[in-house]
Amino acid sequence: MRVRTEARTWTGSGLRFSGFGHYYPRTVQDNTGGVTVGGRYHPAEVVADLGVRSLHVAAEDETVEYMSVRAARAALAGGGHAAQDTDLLILANWTDRQWIPEIAPAVAARLGAESALAFDVCGACTGFVHAVQTAASFLTAHPGWRRAVVVAADRFSHRARPGSRGRLVFGDAAGAVVLEKGERDRPGGLLDSVLDCDAAEADTVAARPPEGWLRPRPELIELAVRSSLRVAEALLTRNDMKSGDIDRLVPHPGNNRIHQGVRDGLDLPAEKFLTNFAQRGNTGCASIPIALSEFSAAGALRPGELVLSTAVGSGWYYGGLLYRL
Template sequence: MDTVAITGHGSYLPRHMLSNAELPPFDQPLSDDEMERIGVHRRGWADDTEGIAEMAAMAGQRALERAGLEADAIDLLILANWTARRYIPEHAPRVLRLLGAKRAFGWDISCACAGFLYGLGTAHGFLQNPRWSRALVIASEHTSRRGRPGSKAKLILGDAAGAFVLERKEGTSGRLIDFELATDGAHHEIMDISPESWVRTHIQQKELNALAGGSMCAVAQRVLDRSGVALDDVDWIIPHSGTAGVQATVVRELGAAPEKILANFDSIGNVSSASIPTVVDQFVRAGTIRPGDLILSAAVGTGWYAAAALYSVGAG
């Protein structure tokens, strides 16, 4: 297979980042202990000017700049989104227009919270064809709008966008080494959207944590085994943020050192499919993740989707 490099990354957070004190009232007031246990102290809620396409274009432009590319260099764009799906037109064509990517073709995918990793895997397949050399994969979500007003979901859910640039290219410090995609239809009914457009969960949170953590660990382990990489050789583990309980389950079941887990759940909440690229972008810019560091990411999404990727990011 041809090498697929990760040469750029970028993210976008809404202008309005709400602290816990700024949130609307809950149905039942939460104690300080409950708020601390949930673990989110701030989250972004997009305004009317920060649509899915607008946030995606901002994250995509920043990823392109880091890769040293103009938008016209991109051959294809994949946009992961489920929180604001449209029948026609989908969001990707507008993102291409906002970016000025006149040569590229693009389309939307869903796959819930696993959408970004599904997008990476899809782009990898296209880039094995010599007709195409560069892809932009973006996740853009209005997750805050899928929580019932007055519920704890409004404390946890936030909005964001994140993006990677992928190129068929040798000799870079960033590379998509391997990935795993899985779907288990036996669990397709455990979550859905109510007639009012809010997420509903039909199993207990403890069961959901166990299922999510187990699914992420299973696909992650398959990637490690196939690549011949031991968990100790991985520099950083970046799971889909989900909830603090899901993260704790992943750490426990993988047997990972907690200090290797990178997340921004406390500062931006659960931003669904945008969680992994926003973490990568944040910690690269902070100097925590260095070019060539080996990263293992995993995510799950209602459906029931699971995905994992082993990769490193380039110097930009």
């Protein structure tokens, strides 16, 4: 496994996040006590050990498109932006991919951003990192473009085998950010990003037809921890930083064992590790942007803070973002 070590990517580009938004489905699954899902009973001690007290489950009408429109609308409103001023819209999703058309153009149309270039990306649970890095590339390559809406939406509950423990961990949600290009060389904003792939580990997690249920291998946890730490080390090293310089780590949450491994590996105090895993579950590629939106609105994330976000996903992809709010 290797992580690219080129020079800093976005420092001085003028790129910054200028709006956050999220959408949670109406149905909340309460995981306190014993829980029966998919016809199988899970005792209270098993449920408690998984660490997810509640999660959201999308109804049939709460499609990826439906959730994405609402998250994107909230992000634009939060930043005081008009939808028609969007130059680019990228949707990250892996749970509901279809042949054609892609979902992003429909999201752009319903949002009122008909003139934006809109397309989908995947990357499994690294989808948000993939989409932000792609949006940053497009914005810097097009002198006249100023604003991108990046949405990440998954209906992860649909990919859990009925009756499995995944039904107690996998939740549904959509999160969105506005990535805006302003004055170059201003402090803060998006500093760096990385996305890499270890093809030899591509089948560590898989979801294949006909059912599309997630099937992880036992080595997933060790690989996820190792990959997350490699990403963090690469981003910090090439920006002349140490883990102590981070104000917050807002990662893609996998499970409590992965969280503990990453915290220990970075020697981070618990208060710097910020995730809504216990209340929302593992929401796939939506996990980072919903946390940014939710915690920014609550005041737990503040302007000027240095944030590191790491993510891993089937492929085997591993990546991260380094940015100042």
